[in-house]
Amino acid sequence: MSGLTSGASRSAATPLAAPAAISLIGVGKSYPSGTQALDGLDLVVRQGEFLALLGPSGCGKSTALRIMAGLAAPSSGTVERHIGAADGASIGFVFQEPTLMPWARVAANVRLPLDLAGVGRAEARRRAEEMIERVGLAGFGRAYPRELSGGMRMRVSLARALVTRPHLLLMDEPFAALDEITRFRLNDDLLALRAAFGCTIAFVTHSTYESVYLADRIVVMSGRPGRVTDEIVVEAPGPRTAAFRGTAGYAEQCRRAFAAVAGAAAASEPR
Known part of the structure; x- marks a missing residue:
């Protein structure tokens, strides 16, 4: 990734x-x-x-x-x-199934929460690209969900949930x-x-x-x-x-x- x-590593002391x-x-x-x-x-x-x-x-x-x-x-x-x-x-939510928009490319799927929140197009695109790279999918921003494996689709779903930094x-x-x-x-x-x-x-x-x-x-x-x-x-x-x-x-x-x-x-x- x-x-x-x-x-x-996480902190040695758990936040209990x-x-x-x-x-x-x-x-x-x-x-x-x-x-x-x-x-x-x-x-x-x-x-x-x-x-x-x-x-x-x-x-x-x-x-x-x-x-x-x-x-x-x-x-x-x-x-x-x-x-x-x-x-x-x-709050970010990752469902059992990736629930991606099949007609949209990976970048658009990840960017969706930012678009709905009214974040500017350029800023939303930058943040989506950063998160796509963070989850190990650099270079797949223009791919469609049908072109990805199950694990890759779940990574897209995770990126979409994290793109707002919940x-x-x-x-x-x-x-x-x-x-x-x-x-x-x-x-x-x-x-x-x-x-x-x-x-x-x-x-x-x-x-x-x-x-x-x-x-x-x-x-x-x-x-x-x-x-x-x-x-x-x-x-x-x-x-x-x-x-x-x-x-x-x-x-x-x-x-x-x-x-x-x-x-x-x-x-x-x-x-």
Whole structure:
């Protein structure tokens, strides 16, 4: 990835005592169908941290993320945002699918949030080109999404989310559909981008391995309706690099995360 070292170093002290970036307090979410996705969810994402949301399928992880972003309203409870602009301009969102405009070139896709915000054409073009290079796609600005691999399209989506330099980056299983090697590379690149821009990240994943590799803190959610059942602080000396995956500490923390998810899933099964 141009200009960045993969797995770039983060501060040795994780920001677990930092002020809140966003808080969900007693949040519930019910749908007209009668499905209750969340019930009494209490969750704090702290400024500067990398938080992973982990839990069984259907536990409301994506719903919680959409509520954080303001893309869905809670049925009950409150959401407190402490991250800057009240209109949500300081929030970036990366969906499970890249959701790119197929008729537009990479540069136009990345530039879209700046165009919508009324940023001048020349400045928007400059910032988009810089971000395209940052995510490792220098030279692909004039390509169409159909000409790119799945991993490259996800890089475009990540560039689009970061081009506004958001305070809070929300990511909903962005790498789940990618092959393992591409996923590992994007994990490393995401850590490098986080180190470069200093943004707070909340990341939904089904992978215990990915959550332990990326996160400062893992929040485990119960089966539907979702609520927090466990919290794991990830201990990792020095920068996160591929070598971390081969350590006994990594294996042990993956085991702990897996056991917590299995316990949450078992507790929510019908008796």
